[in-house]
Amino acid sequence: MTVAFLFGALGALALVTRTGCTDNANGLGSDGVPELDYTDVDLGLTQRGPHFDIAYSKNVTALVGKTAQLNCRVHDLGNRTVSWIRHRDIHLLTSGRMTYTSDQRFISVHNPHTEDWILKIRFPQRRDSGIYECQVGTTPPIGHRMFLSVVEPLTTILGGPELFINTGSTINLTCVVQHSPEPPPTIRWTHSDEEINYDSPRGGVSVITEKGETTTSHLLVQRAKAPDSGRYTCAPANANPRSVLVHVLSGEHPAAMQHGGQLRLQYPLSAALLSVIVTLMGC
Incomplete structure (x- = not known):
């Protein structure tokens, strides 16, 4: 009952914040200037979970035979696990620092002092081109897809x-x-x-x-x-x-x-x- 009352009071406070405790149908303030319509009030109750930094998790173009690196930056990861999945065959390549493929060209690299999880591919070939997904083990899982293009000049x-x-x-x-x-x-x-x-x-x-x-x-x-x-x-x-x-x-x-x-x-x-x-x- 106490929790319900607390949320009810906070809702009423948000409503008062939006309306200014006035019965103003035309949305004008006392000085005749239109009031701002606050469609969202952040009461600090939402907890942000893991999320990707897209600016540092981009598509990559690599040369045949030259090591390629796909970078995935995850903020607020907590104790969740980051995995890399190849979409061509829905194959789990790595999870955390562990490799789950017999193809030893694929390696997961992570420095504990950073938020970057790197999929390193040694001696890439043109057949390695395609979509790779960086996935975080939340419930349900969240993922960010990147495209690797391996080219031969x-x-x-x-x-x-x-x-x-x-x-x-x-x-x-x-x-x-x-x-x-x-x-x-x-x-x-x-x-x-x-x-x-x-x-x-x-x-x-x-x-x-x-x-x-x-x-x-x-x-x-x-x-x-x-x-x-x-x-x-x-x-x-x-x-x-x-x-x-x-x-x-x-x-x-x-x-x-x-x-x-x-x-x-x-x-x-x-x-x-x-x-x-x-x-x-x-x-």
């Missing part, structure tokens, strides 16, 4: 696998890196398996790289000669390398030859800009 050299060019023309090789979660930190160019030296006595060799969602690297070799023939390889730091075989010819005109030494570009850096750069370098 694609490297291409435009015009390959073979290019033919006249002696004295400019070799213009364009390497394109796509589907990478982040731009490659570096892109190495090699000629016949030796890294190209842009400061060599030969001169006239330069590289121009544009990083972005699609990264392009342009290798320019001016005044091509027979020794410039051979295999050129573009090797991004976070993607597979790609090669092209270049033939520097005298007087022959194969159908696949670059016209005037310039390959038509399909990516952001325009052919006109490259032509200007080549001209300036030749001065």
Whole structure:
């Protein structure tokens, strides 16, 4: 009876707070200004249970073969258990710090001084892409789903696998890196398996790289000669390398030859800009 009376009194207090103890049908205060309509009064009686911090529990894009981590941040966890479930086959992967799968690539990581529960996947493959759920053992359980996308960056050299060019023309090789979660930190160019030296006595060799969602690297070799023939390889730091075989010819005109030494570009850096750069370098 006492508890019922207490809640009844609190309800009446909330009602008084909303109405101001007035019989005001039009919602106007004594000064004629509309009163605020308090649709919810927090009396401090609600206890918050475990809840997810969405800002720190996001979808992840990872590279094939590079360790992937899905992070789940849970506030006010208390003594509940956090589990990770793979939706593809509704498979319980981990519970707490324990692993419940024979696939030892999956590991649960938790630092007791944080609220983060991490599912670590070693050597991920494209088949590992899909929905993973971080679940808290409340009654009923609550969960937050995240999508893991495992991608393999694609490297291409435009015009390959073979290019033919006249002696004295400019070799213009364009390497394109796509589907990478982040731009490659570096892109190495090699000629016949030796890294190209842009400061060599030969001169006239330069590289121009544009990083972005699609990264392009342009290798320019001016005044091509027979020794410039051979295999050129573009090797991004976070993607597979790609090669092209270049033939520097005298007087022959194969159908696949670059016209005037310039390959038509399909990516952001325009052919006109490259032509200007080549001209300036030749001065």
